[in-house]
Amino acid sequence: GNSVTQMEGPVTLSEEAFLTINCTYTATGYPSLFWYVQYPGEGLQLLLKATKADDKGSNKGFEATYRKETTSFHLEKGSVQVSDSAVYFCALSGWTGGTSYGKLTFGQGTILTVHP
Amino acid sequence: GAVVSQHPSRVICKSGTSVKIECRSLDFQATTMFWYRQFPKQSLMLMATSNEGSKATYEQGVEKDKFLINHASLTLSTLTVTSAHPEDSSFYICSATGGSSEKLFFGSGTQLSVL
Numbered sequence: 704g705n706s707v708t709q710m711e712g713p714v715t716l717s718e719e720a721f722l723t724i725n726c727t728y729t730a731t732g733y734p735s736l737f738w739y740v741q742y743p744g745e746g747l748q749l750l751l752k753a754t755k756a757d758d759k760g761s762n763k764g765f766e767a768t769y770r771k772e773t774t775s776f777h778l779e780k781g782s783v784q785v786s787d788s789a790v791y792f793c794a795l796s797g798w799t800g801g802t803s804y805g806k807l808t809f810g811q812g813t814i815l816t817v818h819p
Numbered sequence: 820g821a822v823v824s825q826h827p828s829r830v831i832c833k834s835g836t837s838v839k840i841e842c843r844s845l846d847f848q849a850t851t852m853f854w855y856r857q858f859p860k861q862s863l864m865l866m867a868t869s870n871e872g873s874k875a876t877y878e879q880g881v882e883k884d885k886f887l888i889n890h891a892s893l894t895l896s897t898l899t900v901t902s903a904h905p906e907d908s909s910f911y912i913c914s915a916t917g918g919s920s921e922k923l924f925f926g927s928g929t930q931l932s933v934l
Contacts, residue, residue, distance in 0.1 A: 739925075744828075745927050746823060746825070746924070746925035746926050747912070747914075747925035749922075749923070806853065807853075807865070807923075808862075809855075809862045809864075810862055811861050811862045812862070
């Protein structure tokens with residue numbers, strides 16, 4: 704079956720530091736890959752996504768590239784801010800059509816804390 | 820943008836009682852809603868998929884009679900944890916999609932603690 708493995712946290716960084724959160728996956732076929740972010744007291748929000756190999760998803764300074772050869776989708780940001788403190792989830796979807804779209808397989812989440 | 824509202828955010832109950840969690844789509848029609856469960860330091864695990872007006876589809880290993888899901892309208896799905904026990908204590912989160920759009924929106928989650 705599908706699975707997602709995320710870098711264990713928590714991750715603590717100083718403001719303006721470089722961020723990498725590793726994510727690798729196991730899936731049959733050609734999954735779509737996502738990064739979700741959960742800020743304190745809020746629901747999960749889609750941060751970025753990539754639907755095929757070599758696609759790069761980007762949003763708010765975050766980037767992740769769909770690497771089929773290494774089955775990875777690592778999240779990166781060149782300069783983090785205090786406001787980036789949140790929990791980050793890597794996820795995959797086996798199918799983007801119909802009602803199966805929402806059936807996501809999640810990683811365990813990585814807590815990021817950014818200090819001034 | 821679209822918002823999914825989930826209530827309550829936190830509930831504490833006694834063992835043996837039932838707890839209902841609501842998930843509402845506020846400005847779109849949610850043809851499909853999903854319910855997830857998360858244990859501490861673990862992934863969100865899909866429990867069930869519910870389509871408006873039909874029975875929910877449960878994932879393997881999820882007790883249908885334990886976790887009752889109702890999706891009676893296009894804006895509301897409920898999860899009822901029946902005869903709750905301490906091992907049911909967990910974080911429950913819903914998500915909703917309008918079907919035609921490849922957008923999925925999550926509620927803020929419910930922390931259930933069963934004493």
